[in-house]
Amino acid sequence: MSVIIAIDIGGTQLRVAVYPRTGTTPITIQRTATRGLEDGVIERLTSLIDAAWPKEPVAAISVAAPGPVNPYTGVIISTPNIPAWTHYPLAELLSKQYEVPAFLGNDANLATLGEWKFGAGQGHRDVLYLTISTGIGGGVISGDMLIEGSRGMATELGHVTVLPGGPVCSCGVPGHLEAVASGPAIARYVREQVATGRSSILRPGMELSARDVAEAANQGDELAKEAFVRAGGFIGQAVAEFLHIFNPSIVIFGGGVSLSGRLILDPIEESMKRNIMDRSYLEGLQIATALLGDDAGLLGALAQAHIRLSKAG
Amino acid sequence: MSVIIAIDIGGTQLRVAVYPRTGTTPITIQRTATRGLEDGVIERLTSLIDAAWPKEPVAAISVAAPGPVNPYTGVIISTPNIPAWTHYPLAELLSKQYEVPAFLGNDANLATLGEWKFGAGQGHRDVLYLTISTGIGGGVISGDMLIEGSRGMATELGHVTVLPGGPVCSCGVPGHLEAVASGPAIARYVREQVATGRSSILRPGMELSARDVAEAANQGDELAKEAFVRAGGFIGQAVAEFLHIFNPSIVIFGGGVSLSGRLILDPIEESMKRNIMDRSYLEGLQIATALLGDDAGLLGALAQAHIRLSKAG
Numbered sequence: 001m002s003v004i005i006a007i008d009i010g011g012t013q014l015r016v017a018v019y020p021r022t023g024t025t026p027i028t029i030q031r032t033a034t035r036g037l038e039d040g041v042i043e044r045l046t047s048l049i050d051a052a053w054p055k056e057p058v059a060a061i062s063v064a065a066p067g068p069v070n071p072y073t074g075v076i077i078s079t080p081n082i083p084a085w086t087h088y089p090l091a092e093l094l095s096k097q098y099e100v101p102a103f104l105g106n107d108a109n110l111a112t113l114g115e116w117k118f119g120a121g122q123g124h125r126d127v128l129y130l131t132i133s134t135g136i137g138g139g140v141i142s143g144d145m146l147i148e149g150s151r152g153m154a155t156e157l158g159h160v161t162v163l164p165g166g167p168v169c170s171c172g173v174p175g176h177l178e179a180v181a182s183g184p185a186i187a188r189y190v191r192e193q194v195a196t197g198r199s200s201i202l203r204p205g206m207e208l209s210a211r212d213v214a215e216a217a218n219q220g221d222e223l224a225k226e227a228f229v230r231a232g233g234f235i236g237q238a239v240a241e242f243l244h245i246f247n248p249s250i251v252i253f254g255g256g257v258s259l260s261g262r263l264i265l266d267p268i269e270e271s272m273k274r275n276i277m278d279r280s281y282l283e284g285l286q287i288a289t290a291l292l293g294d295d296a297g298l299l300g301a302l303a304q305a306h307i308r309l310s311k312a313g
Numbered sequence: 314m315s316v317i318i319a320i321d322i323g324g325t326q327l328r329v330a331v332y333p334r335t336g337t338t339p340i341t342i343q344r345t346a347t348r349g350l351e352d353g354v355i356e357r358l359t360s361l362i363d364a365a366w367p368k369e370p371v372a373a374i375s376v377a378a379p380g381p382v383n384p385y386t387g388v389i390i391s392t393p394n395i396p397a398w399t400h401y402p403l404a405e406l407l408s409k410q411y412e413v414p415a416f417l418g419n420d421a422n423l424a425t426l427g428e429w430k431f432g433a434g435q436g437h438r439d440v441l442y443l444t445i446s447t448g449i450g451g452g453v454i455s456g457d458m459l460i461e462g463s464r465g466m467a468t469e470l471g472h473v474t475v476l477p478g479g480p481v482c483s484c485g486v487p488g489h490l491e492a493v494a495s496g497p498a499i500a501r502y503v504r505e506q507v508a509t510g511r512s513s514i515l516r517p518g519m520e521l522s523a524r525d526v527a528e529a530a531n532q533g534d535e536l537a538k539e540a541f542v543r544a545g546g547f548i549g550q551a552v553a554e555f556l557h558i559f560n561p562s563i564v565i566f567g568g569g570v571s572l573s574g575r576l577i578l579d580p581i582e583e584s585m586k587r588n589i590m591d592r593s594y595l596e597g598l599q600i601a602t603a604l605l606g607d608d609a610g611l612l613g614a615l616a617q618a619h620i621r622l623s624k625a626g
Contacts, residue, residue: 068591142460148456149439153591161588176590246462247463280390
């Protein structure tokens with residue numbers, strides 16, 4: 001029985017897992033620090049692959065990487081934290097070195113594939129996945145197919161305008177969802193309000209994360225709760241539009257901020273109802289949280305290998 | 314050689330065309346007034362089909378209808394101008410009566426299919442089609458597949474928020490693209506500005522259409538030009554987001570307003586550049602106007618029949 005090697009390129013860790021051709025329990029997982037600003041990332045990665053290399057025949061290597069990547073050519077356009085990997089033909093390099101097919105996909109898109117094949121989205125043909133953490137991203141399955149676009153740059157779901165003229169996004173455009181509802185945006189809103197003298201158990205000048213804000217909200221802090229209501233309002237506005245655009249049968253929320261549970265999900269759902277053009281978009285719609293956690297990238301890469309191998313075969 | 318019967322359900326006209334199985338030149342086209350508020354729409358339609366019925370064997374009947382329809386079940390959920398056709402199983406009725414497969418699709422989605430297979434979008438795998446007239450709608454081809462969603466309600470592209478708190482849309486939600494950039498919205502903006510005393514060759518109290526505004530703009534009227542710049546700005550903002558979401562290789566503009574040419578296309582393209590998160594989305598992107606005109610529905614229905622028959626066979 002052949003195996004599949006799945007790789008997750010993370011900002012802090014490189015991970016290599018070997019999966020049986022059918023199954024989601026890894027035979028082995030190897031990891032090492034990415035150290036993306038230093039030389040030798042590719043050597044660290046291939047050492048890890050060598051260490052994990054199984055005795056069984058390898059059907060494919062499949063890689064999940066953040067940042068814009070071209071899934072058709074296997075080239076990383078650019079990836080945060082590894083500046084040397086710019087226009088970097090990773091799939092081709094791995095395929096040549098190991099003499100097996102190698103595939104590359106964007107990590108948010110592959111997390112979507114993973115949740116669809118192995119997680120919260122199983123059995124659905126139309127899935128919207130939205131991940132809310134340091135940034136906001138996501139992916140879409142439509143009619144049993146991953147939406148990738150002409151160059152693999154589709155479903156940048158954090159980069160839709162929800163507040164024209166609002167805070168400038170990491171991408172440079174004002175008012176995007178990511179700029180007003182990501183983890184850092186939630187923390188920044190609280191800091192700004194505290195600085196204007198608003199009463200809160202969170203002190204001015206504190207280093208704050210969205211997790212700190214969630215803890216304060218759970219202790220009853222009104223400003224902290226308001227910060228989640230505000231972010232959830234924007235997220236719900238965007239999700240309502242994604243429903244008009246994709247009409248999915250399930251919405252899956254992933255990422256650190258979604259771990260705040262009802263604090264963020266209640267305002268999201270209220271805002272979705274307010275912004276939906278017709279109630280029929282919400283009838284039977286499932287709202288779920290992601291099930292795969294840190295393994296979403298690896299399992300998404302595994303799902304990608306299954307799909308690409310079945311197309312090739 | 315068998316033939317395909319394509320039907321376009323319009324607010325004013327019902328049209329039935331017979332096409333050869335391979336080819337886009339109709340053997341015959343029959344039409345009659347819809348008179349959707351009166352009884353007997355289905356009888357008028359079947360009389361038309363009877364009159365058009367060819368001597369060749371019929372492979373399928375394929376219908377384009379406005380309004381939410383379910384392409385999987387062939388049921389019209391509701392359609393403007395024919396109140397009796399609510400939750401109306403049109404495909405099943407036609408299939409039983411004529412003993413051939415019958416298919417149903419949303420007219421904007423089918424116009425997208427038509428432009429992709431036979432019009433401006435030929436050869437592209439990822440197409441964004443936006444039609445701007447009395448309303449704003451559209452459709453998307455992603456990876457050679459029409460996006461339809463779990464119940465066929467996807468790609469309501471006029472129903473994305475571009476001006477939170479802005480004018481209320483036909484659907485009831487404030488600030489949607491359709492509410493600020495459709496033909497009637499362009500005319501309303503001019504009327505409102507004239508009413509506040511703005512100088513224009515367009516007079517207060519006139520019955521105005523977007524076409525009148527286009528004529529005034531072409532005569533140099535500053536307010537009329539401004540109305541197109543304003544609408545184009547909103548359209549470009551929405552299209553930039555659709556590029557982030559779908560990453561198409563071509564954008565096709567259809568509908569009456571797109572006939573205004575550079576008056577509307579220049580501001581759209583300027584706004585797209587201003588709102589795009591990364592120039593790479595615009596590199597190599599084609600901007601085109603629709604080629605099929607009034608035949609988009611019929612040819613889209615024809616394309617739908619080709620696709621459904623090839624899946625079935």
